[in-house]
Amino acid sequence: MDRKEILSELKKVLAPYTESKEMLDGINEQTDLIKDLKINSANLVDIIIDAEAQYNIEIDFDAAEKMYNVGNCIDVISEKINKPA
Amino acid sequence: MKSAGNDIVALNVIDKQRTCQPVFYSKFITPFELGLYRQPQMPFDIFVWLLWSVKESAFKYLKKGDANLVFSPSKIIVQDIEVALEFAGDRWEGDQSVASFFKGSILYDMHTLYFKSVIHAEFIATVVDGENTFQHVYWGVQLINESDSVSQSEAVRLFVLNKLNSLFPNHALSIDNGLAGYPILFNNGKEMDIPISFSHHNRYVSYSFLNLK
Numbered sequence: 001m002d003r004k005e006i007l008s009e010l011k012k013v014l015a016p017y018t019e020s021k022e023m024l025d026g027i028n029e030q031t032d033l034i035k036d037l038k039i040n041s042a043n044l045v046d047i048i049i050d051a052e053a054q055y056n057i058e059i060d061f062d063a064a065e066k067m068y069n070v071g072n073c074i075d076v077i078s079e080k081i082n083k084p085a
Numbered sequence: 086m087k088s089a090g091n092d093i094v095a096l097n098v099i100d101k102q103r104t105c106q107p108v109f110y111s112k113f114i115t116p117f118e119l120g121l122y123r124q125p126q127m128p129f130d131i132f133v134w135l136l137w138s139v140k141e142s143a144f145k146y147l148k149k150g151d152a153n154l155v156f157s158p159s160k161i162i163v164q165d166i167e168v169a170l171e172f173a174g175d176r177w178e179g180d181q182s183v184a185s186f187f188k189g190s191i192l193y194d195m196h197t198l199y200f201k202s203v204i205h206a207e208f209i210a211t212v213v214d215g216e217n218t219f220q221h222v223y224w225g226v227q228l229i230n231e232s233d234s235v236s237q238s239e240a241v242r243l244f245v246l247n248k249l250n251s252l253f254p255n256h257a258l259s260i261d262n263g264l265a266g267y268p269i270l271f272n273n274g275k276e277m278d279i280p281i282s283f284s285h286h287n288r289y290v291s292y293s294f295l296n297l298k
Contacts, residue, residue: 019233019234020234035266038234040285040286041141041156042094042099042137042141042286044156045109045112045113045137046100046103046109048112049103049108049109049112052108060112061112061113061157061158061159062157062159064112065155065156065157066155068155068156
């Protein structure tokens with residue numbers, strides 16, 4: 001799965017937690033989850049758990065703490081997906 | 086360190102079932118902190134969100150001293166939680182009906198901070214300070230009509246400015262976000278030495294600020 005495909009799936013993960021649907025359609029790797037997508041910080045754990053289910057990976061909070069913008073989310077997910085079993 | 090940090094959790098929009106699953110709470114609660122849970126004090130889902138609220142408040146407090154700080158809730162460790170008597174005479178502005186009160190301490194790296202929280206039927210509100218007396222800390226919670234981010238932002242600014250204008254009646258106060266992303270209080274365009282913090286969740290907004298004057 002390349003970064004473009006991860007981004008496409010990530011939009012589905014983020015959609016329930018943002019009021020800014022227009023911004024979600026136009027997200028890029030610099031988009032900040034809280035400042036730009038207006039996601040409440042109380043939903044950050046939900047997003048991690050939903051991403052784990054979406055990509056069949058495990059994300060610990062040491063990795064999750066980097067997930068404050070879309071590019072960082074893709075970095076973490078990509079690393080977990082491509083991690084050798 | 087002079088700073089301010091607070092948080093609010095609207096309990097009507099949390100997923101209680103998910104909250105109580107280990108896959109959820111283990112993302113930010115350490116095994117040590119799980120040992121702090123005392124069942125008669127509060128339901129487990131409230132315990133989980135209390136700890137989240139404390140950690141988020143501590144992060145906001147610390148962020149003002151380190152703009153590059155990243156939120157790492159599992160590294161902000163709640164050391165103890167105890168029932169507090171009602172915060173009588175406290176600088177609290179908000180509904181205290183059917184509320185219970187808790188206080189405790191937090192350790193992050195070399196920093197010890199203190200928290201106090203109001204647990205209401207509909208929200209958990211927390212404030213953090215470096216002094217366990219909270220002598221100079223003002224904080225409040227307000228229910229608003231809308232839950233969108235623009236309404237939240239406008240409401241919390243109006244809420245805190247009403248309070249600040251009562252304390253500083255001859256000032257021209259305004260609030261703007263600094264480059265670091267947290268609110269800053271100005272008087273006639275000049276930054277005031279009063280750190281403030283905002284939080285909002287669904288239809289609840291809250292503020293805290295430190296006023297040493």
